[in-house]
Structure formats: structure tokens, C-alpha cells
Amino acid sequence: MTTAIDRSKTYSEIEAEQWLRMYRRMLMIRVFEEQVNDLYTRALMPGLAHLYIGEEAVAVGVCEALRQTDYITSTHRGHGHCLAKGAALDRMFAELLGKEAGYCKGKGGSMHIADPDTGNLGANAIVGGSAGIATGAAFSARRLKTDQVSVCFFGDGALGQGLLYEVMNMAALWKLPVIYVCENNLYNEYAHNSETLAGDMLARGSAFGLHAENVDGQDVRAVYRTAREIVDHVRQGAGPAFLVCQTYRFMGHHVGDINREYYRSKQEEQMWKTERDPIKVLGDWLTAQNLADRARFDQIHAEVKSEVEKAVQFAMAAPYPSPDKVGQDVYA
Amino acid sequence: MTTAIDRSKTYSEIEAEQWLRMYRRMLMIRVFEEQVNDLYTRALMPGLAHLYIGEEAVAVGVCEALRQTDYITSTHRGHGHCLAKGAALDRMFAELLGKEAGYCKGKGGSMHIADPDTGNLGANAIVGGSAGIATGAAFSARRLKTDQVSVCFFGDGALGQGLLYEVMNMAALWKLPVIYVCENNLYNEYAHNSETLAGDMLARGSAFGLHAENVDGQDVRAVYRTAREIVDHVRQGAGPAFLVCQTYRFMGHHVGDINREYYRSKQEEQMWKTERDPIKVLGDWLTAQNLADRARFDQIHAEVKSEVEKAVQFAMAAPYPSPDKVGQDVYA
């Protein structure tokens, strides 16, 4: 989240801090997700989870350009968005474990984290299902003149859902402050999107009157810069935008998707992991610019690790909701 | 419908015959619709009807490029499509009047005319609702290698329905022989489409990988030539196409829509009626080319009038289905 500028610091100091904050946040998501995978593997987590590992730069770069009061909607692969928007690790874990202390009192689970305090309208387990909600939030922002913008995160697979085009059209007609962020990780579950998407991805935004742009989703600096520009424009009333981020998920579609060779090669995965890891990409750049050194990184890693561990412990120890809570919250 | 070429005739004779056939067909639709309006006004028709008057060149130009076995799907404003594809006047009227002799035994009415003999998969009262059906028919044609093409007629208002983009995408991916023909008559019911459509209309096809083209929908020769070319390509396996026809409905949204000034001006209507009437446009051209004269036109008008009158009389005299037929045809 953008913070107020401290005038006593030089520009590059400020910049360095901002990049390091993003570095830390990406790392936090990474370590969080590794922990989730571990919980699943040890059969400590109910259900499944869809890991965001490899895509951290998208959520972090975009959310860095947002205010806390700005809205987001998220997806089945949503932990990264929630954390990047400011969710607390402990309540995230608690929700994933179905505990009362979780963001949704255990009622939502991994795919439905929601949090009004950070503008998180909710992750959504219907592919493309939140496009209307995000657009509606932008509608409110416009009508209530709150100056908020709304970001709809979704995967390339969601481009298959007609709802998206219906709401893009209305967003453009009504100049709503909404940004549709497509995380193009090349796959919808177990199918490469060359088998599911015809035509041109960016054109799907511009055909409906949206400003459309492409960005390297593994380079958080590029994502942030592009997002920053778009967010500013959109906030000023320029109308909606469509941002496609080229990215890759390093792990399976969900934690149980282990043998993936029938739909993508190990070499492909290896290439992305070694050459296009967003954390490494930023780390290398920071090092090259002399903005951080090994010691600094080590410190960050240690801090993040301990925060995540504490959060897991909290969640593991937290109680389940009592069964008689099941009937609560059906109606407001 | 295309007929076999008679080698004994000169090219221009053949051409003249073809244009005159289209002239007659457009006129037939016009007179049919005027008759429908009359039936409604005299309270002889149950329900409503959406007249095609003014748009005749689209259905006639496109269907002239089709074979009898090719498929079409139609809309709430469907009489023109059905007649252009070869429906008989008497059974059309009978259906509109809810009679047993109608195309659907009275069960469908004005908005649901269907006829396997002419490849008519059915008019549809859900805006955009037939996009899947038309695409599915193209899918069958491709799989069964029948060489048929499928044409989906719909209005500019249907561009608001997400289904259209879902099926366009699949049609493009699977190279299906389907043509999406958008009749852009500028209005969805009582709203000008500048209020309902953002972005660029043609781009909505090309963004999904379709060949996209625009044509003057009041000039049947232009519609036919463009449709002919597209149909040939599509039939040969070039993949789906999107054809936008610029047209105008001369009458109300439906027969009961009399006072229209709150959504469009009388001048606008007048301009289209006097300067852009597809029947007059073709008639003038035929006259200028010396391909027909007043006597010929008079003869055609007289013939069409009498055919239509006979058909109405048949339908008026035909019996209603007996109420015990109501439970038939629910299941095959």
C-alpha cells in the first residue's frame, strides 16, 4: 500500500525502501504458500488450495499502486492478492484451516477470503465470477464520489466467461474506475490457453472500449510502474482499463496437482523457476544497483520466516467454530 | 436460395433474374409484415410481433448466398429470416395466428418459427439466445462433414450478451463454419445503441479471431456479394466470420410501439424510409440498368400481394389446435 512520503529522505532512498517493501511482500506470499503446501502435504489442512507461487509480482506490483481503501476482487488462486492488499498472515492461515479466528470465521476457506478493512471484496471460486462485483464497486465509487478504484484480478481462463465482456462494456460506457487485471499464466487448470483462447488477448479489452496494456508479470517494477500509471488515470476518470500480466505458476493447479507432465514439460517449469522468478529478478536488480546486499536479504528472509511461522502456530492452536454457528450469517 | 445455373442464358440475364428474385423476396417480406401489422391492428392476432420492415435486404441478401440445407437461427424479429430462407407464407401466418397448420402447430407463435425443411433451427425470443445453437449446428456440419454452413442472425442489442463471445471464441478455435450476422438497426428496443455499446463493433468479432466485415444493409446487392464471399470462405473451412449489416427498422420495436418520438425522431425515420428503403434502392438500380421496368415491377407487386392475401385467408380459416394437444411434444 502506498504510504506517505517522508521528506527527509532522498528520492533513491525512498525508492529503495519501496522496492524492498515489495520484495518483502513477495517473499511473504512465497513463504506463506510454501507453508500452505506443507500443511496440505501433512494432511493438516481441509480441502485444497491453489498456490500463487511464481506470480507474486503481479499482486504485489498492482496492490502497491493502490490505496488501502481501494477495492480488489480475487480468485480461487487468491492468497497472494489478499496478502498484497494487506491481509494478516495469522487470520489468513486460520481461515484456511477453517478456524473461528479466520477472516470468514471459517465459513469461507481458501477460496473465499474477504476483508472489508483492506478493501478485499472477496476471493471467488467461480472463474470470472467476481467481474460483476468489482465493476459494481467501481460503480459505487463513482456514484459516491469516493475516489476509490477497483481492481478485478482473474486468470487467463476467465477470458472464457461471457460475463467479463458484459461488464467491461458497461464499465466503458459509464467510465467506471475499474481495472481488469488478467494474470496470464498460460494455463487454465490442465489446458494450455492456446487450446482455449482464439484471437488476440489484449484486443478483448480494447474491442469493448478499454485502455489495454501488456506487462511482464515477473518484473514487479514493471508491473508497479504500469499499474501506477493506469491506476492514476483510472482514478482521474479516464475510464476502465485492461492489464494483461504475463506470468507463470511454478506449482500445480492446486496442491494436489503433482504429476504435471501430461500438460506441461519439466523444462518449461524449470526455465521459469530459474530465469523468471519474480523474487530473484528483483533481488538481482537490487543487488546490481547496490540497493541491498546479502545481509539485508538474509535479514528479510529471517523476519518473514518467523512471522509466517508464528502465524501458522496461531492458526493451528485456534479453535474451530462451534457447530451451532452454522446457521449464523445466512441473512444480515 | 442459389439455384443451378441455366447455361442457355447470358450472364447478365442470369444476374437480372437473381436480382429480381431478391426484389420479389424482399417485397414478399414487406407485404407479409404489412399484413401482420394489419392483423394486429384489427385485433385478429394474439400477442405481439416485431416487424422486419426496412431490414429486408439483410435476410434476403444473406440467404441468397445460402443453400437450402444450410442452417440459420433467427430472432424475435424473425419473419424476414424465415421467409428469406424459404418458409411458406400460409404456414407462417397460421403460426402467427396460433393455428394447428402453423409451422409449430401453434405452439411457437411469431417468435419461434422453426422449420427443418429449410434449415431453420428456430427463431428465438431470448436476445442472443441462439448463438450457441447456430454454433452447435456448425459443429455438427464440421463433424459430419456435410459441407453446410450455419448463419446466426441477431440484432445489435445481442452484442450485450456474453454468450455470444463465448461461442465466437470456440467457433474460432475449432474453425467452425458459422457466420454471425449482426443486424445493426441502431436500437435495442427503445435505446439507441450509443447508450449500450462501448468500443468498436467490428473489433468485437476480430478480437475473438473471427474474420469481421461491415456492409451496407440497405443495399441487397452489397449484402449478397459480401455474404457470398464470406459463405464460400467459411464453407471451405476458413473459420467463422462476423458480418455487421448497417440497417434500420422502419416501424416500431413491435406492432404496438406507435409513439416513438421519445427515443428517435420522425426526421430520422423519414430519412431512412425515403432514401434508404432497400426495395426502392434495388428497384432504382434495376431501372437504371434497364433490367426491369415499371410493368415488370407492377406485375411482381400484384403477384406478391395476391400470394400474401391467399396465405392470410388460409390462416384465418384454419382451425386452432384442440386443447388436448397441449401435452404433446413436451418430450420426443
Added chain:
Amino acid sequence: MPETRELTLGEAVREALAEEMRRDSRVFICGEDIAEAGTVFKVLTGLVDEFGKERVLDTPISEAGFTGIAVGAAMTGMRPVVDIMFGDFVTLTMDQMVNQAAKVHYMSGGKWKVPMVMRATLGATRRSAAQHSQSLHAWFCHVPGLKVVLPSTPYDAKGLLKTAIRDDNPVVFFEDKMMYRLKGPVPVEEYTIPFGVADIKRAGSDITIVATSSMVQVALGAAKLLEEFDISAEVIDPRTVWPLDEKTLIGSAKKTSRVMVVDEGYERYGVTAEIASVIAEGAFYDLEAPVKRIGAMHVPIPFSPPLEDATVPTEKSVFEAAKALCSGGL
């Protein structure tokens, strides 16, 4: 007794909307052809003049899309009223209504709310054929998180719609197309009607006819015909089918011991089934005969007048079934 005037059901709906829009600037309406056109049924005529095109918002033909936008707007401070021209088109909104609107509050552990109203029409016999004549309200009743309202008089329509708009949950409000011109007394003073309270439209002692929406008028007509046979029918309108006022329904059933349930939706797996079950269970030891259900015939609605007329309950068919029920025959 409060002062009243005669309004049509359409006017009552419009008045409810206008009052709520005046009262609360967060309320807006969206849908197709609702502004200058005032909807195809002319129910909203004039609202745009008072409230402008931003609050009486014409949309593209995108039922799923604008319903979704309403869900998001409702979550973030607005109070949308969505207009679905023909109830048949709710098919296009089921994901947004059922997987989103109905579940947001629960899935978020009570954090987000969705105070929206979907208004849709229902009802046949307009010669509009199978895709413009359905009464699909039963689907929504089946979905926890939604409330479902079926007014049968101008008075109820106004009071219930105002309650719906003030409710913090998604409410689906069905108006029978054929009832828009029905007239009835409506108080001059403001009022609302609570959900979950059935209304006894006519007191009686021999048979209970539970009826919804336009079927209330049909049942009242049938009750008159029954009078001539000295059969006193009580006509009860649940008004909201979810929440359902089981107590009043069961109470009446216990009193009369014979019950019919009439609804214009399909009889099979429809509203009549739930209400009949509730009564058959609750009044089991008092019923003299099985609960009789009458709904639409299990066929797509045909266009042809003699066919269409055969598919829906009528005064006559309700009267005859009631008479048979009271004479002990089944």
C-alpha cells in the same frame, strides 16, 4: 382507518420506488428500457424525470452483467434495484444471484452485505409463448441467502417493495405482468409490510386456499363461486414465500381441515410442493383430505390461446377442485 386511494399495482410499485429513492440517495434502479421508456410495461414511467438517468439507469441487454454490477454496488454502499423485464430471463442471472449475491454474506463470515432487490415479472396468458411466460420463483426459494416476495395486491406490492429495498439481504420480488392494472386501495400515509407474515385475504371455515401472486385473485374468484355451494373458503396469501409464515398456514389448515395450494409456477417441484408439505406435516392430525396442489401444467407455455389457457389455474379449475375436495371426493 388510514386514508387511502385506488392505485393500480403498477402505480403502487412505482410509488414505492419513488418514495424509497427520495428517502435514500443510495437507492437506484437499473435494467433495460427503464428510463425514458419506463419499462415495457410502463411501470416506471416518470421516474427518470424526477431522479435522472444516473439513478434510473438504462443498461445494455446484459442481465448477468448488470446483476453482477448490482451485487458489487450493493456491497459497497449502494442499494440497487435490478429490473428483469421478463422473469424468464432470470436464467441468465442465476450465477450472480445464487453463487454470488446469496452467498457473499455467509462466505465472508458476515462481513459483507448485499442489500439489493431484483424485480422480475412472472405469469402467463399474455400470448407471449414459452420464453416470455414463466414463473420461476421456486428456484430462488430453494436458495439460502435469498428472500422471495410475491405480492398480490397494490397494497401489498407497495408495502413489501419498500421493505425489500430496506432489507440488507438480496430479495427477489416477482410481479405478475397481468396484474399491473389491478386496482386496489393504498394508504396515503407511508407504511411497510414485514416479511414472513401471511395475509388472510378472505376468512372462511370449510377450506383453506393458500394462493400466491395472481393466484390470490383467482382463489378469491373461486371462493365466490364456492359460496353459492355454501362452502366457505379461507384464502391465505403468504406474501413472502421465503421467509414463509408456516404458523398462519398451519393454523388455518387445522381450522378448516381441507387445504388447497395454488401457484402459477409449475406444480412439479415447485412452490406448491413445499407449502403442501409444510401443511401436511404441521396439520397432519387435523386434515380430512390430502392437501391439493394446483400449479401450471408441466409443459413449456404454448403460444396458441386455446392451448395456453389450458396450462394455468383458473377460477373455474380452482373452484372445481375445491368443491371436489369438500365433497370428500379426490
Added chain:
Amino acid sequence: MPETRELTLGEAVREALAEEMRRDSRVFICGEDIAEAGTVFKVLTGLVDEFGKERVLDTPISEAGFTGIAVGAAMTGMRPVVDIMFGDFVTLTMDQMVNQAAKVHYMSGGKWKVPMVMRATLGATRRSAAQHSQSLHAWFCHVPGLKVVLPSTPYDAKGLLKTAIRDDNPVVFFEDKMMYRLKGPVPVEEYTIPFGVADIKRAGSDITIVATSSMVQVALGAAKLLEEFDISAEVIDPRTVWPLDEKTLIGSAKKTSRVMVVDEGYERYGVTAEIASVIAEGAFYDLEAPVKRIGAMHVPIPFSPPLEDATVPTEKSVFEAAKALCSGGL
């Protein structure tokens, strides 16, 4: 007695599909991740190897779109089987299924047919939360023109699916996710099972438990528990909820005089309501107690295990309700 082998329900489904695809080249399957992935439940594993990617067709994530394409393909000579990964996503297909597939035959006066099958999953307790756990089959039963199948054993799944594929109407076929690994005997020889014929899964004399889909197993478990209390339960599976074998259900009810209906869909306005109504009416003079309904609780399905487990009928809850019913208590 025909020779059998043990198959899982998943294998039985796959075998039915494979046999029908061999038999009729017009049959094809489409859906998300069904080819190499063999669906997320691995039910279709291997089919693509035998039939190729043209007949086991991976689609984009476009449920409405590919359902619509299936409708058109069915009308024009193919026999599509549509795969809906989670039954919760049928929300997206309601217009294509209800306003198109179900009505085409009728609206065209019997001219066009729509021989297609939609296979969808249902069922909770997989910790998949509110948008991946619903059992929405009641909606389809409400719609004339559709048939609705709910198999409860590998034997039924295979025989009913083959019948569904050969049916000239749109059929919705629901498979419980939690039952894919359930084993049971399946004949080696080919067979089909007619629609509209209920199956008595267990004969009994004291109480009738009508159960659908996975609830059949639950009911059988409860029946075992009841045995210990000397209560003999008859468990009946309608197998197709539309058409519904009313005769068998009513016959059993008349015999035992006490009836429970168990279904995993929401109890309110759901399948239990229709079946209970049919029985309450048909066996009115023979019932000793009201028909008892048990379905899912009226809440969106929660994620947290202790909460989710509280929402669906279990052996224990069915057993207890049955015992109470038989001891005269309500």
C-alpha cells in the same frame, strides 16, 4: 444371474460413455479438462486415448457457451454429453438448458429434437465451500422438457447413463462427487435401465425411506442401525426424479405407513417437498404419521469441517429421525 464384476461408480460412468461412443459415432463429450486430464475427478481417464480429442473435447471455461453449442449440435445430428465439473456451475447454463434445450422440441411443434446429456456433479463434505458443494438438481426437475437422473450405485450409474445418451430429450445426470469411489457389482453384459422405475434397494415393512443419490447409501446405513431396534426399513431409490415413479413410492408408503424422504439438496423448496407431497397425497389414508423430510440445511455450505458436517443428512441423523417417526414421536 448375469456375470458381474466390481466397478467403482466412476468406472461405471466411464464404461457407459465408452460403450455408447463405440456404438454411436455421433456421441461426443465436451467440457473442461476432460481429455488428457480425464476431468478433475479422473472419471474420464483414458477415453481420449480411444476416441481422440475430437470426441473428448476440451473446452474453454465457458459453461453457457459449450452447453449452447451442445444444444445446437444435438439438434443437427450429434449426441453431445456435456461435462459440468462442479454442479454449482449449472447456474451459468440455466438459459441454455431451460429456455433453449428444454423448450426447442415443444416450441417447434415437435420438429426439432435435443438429444443431449448434461453430466454434473453434486454433493458436499469435500471441504470445497459454498460455490463447489451444491446439489441443485431440484431446479431442473421443475422444468418441463428435461429429465433428471440421480444414480446411487455403479450398476445404476452405468445403466441409466446409457439410457440417457439414447434418449431423444435433454437429460441432466447428477453424479455425487463423494461416490465416485463407491464399488458395486456391474454386469459384464450390456444393459440399460429404463427411466421412471424406482428401485427398492432394501425391502422392509415398518418404514419407507425414499432416498436419492448418495443419500441412498446413507439411508441403507441408517436402515442397518434401525435393525438393531427391530425396525425394518424399506429403502427406495427413485433413480430418476423426473420422470418419477410415483406408483412404487406410494405403494411402499401404503405398506409401511411411515415415510421419510432424504435428499442432499436443500430441504426447502427442494426434491423432498415434491416427493413428500406426492406420497402424502397418494397414501393419505394409510399414513400413521406425517411424511418426514430431510435435506440439506438452509445455509450456504460452509468450509470449516465441523460446520459443513452439520449441514447434510447423515446415517445418524436419518436413523434418529426414523426411529422417532416409528416410535410415534414427531
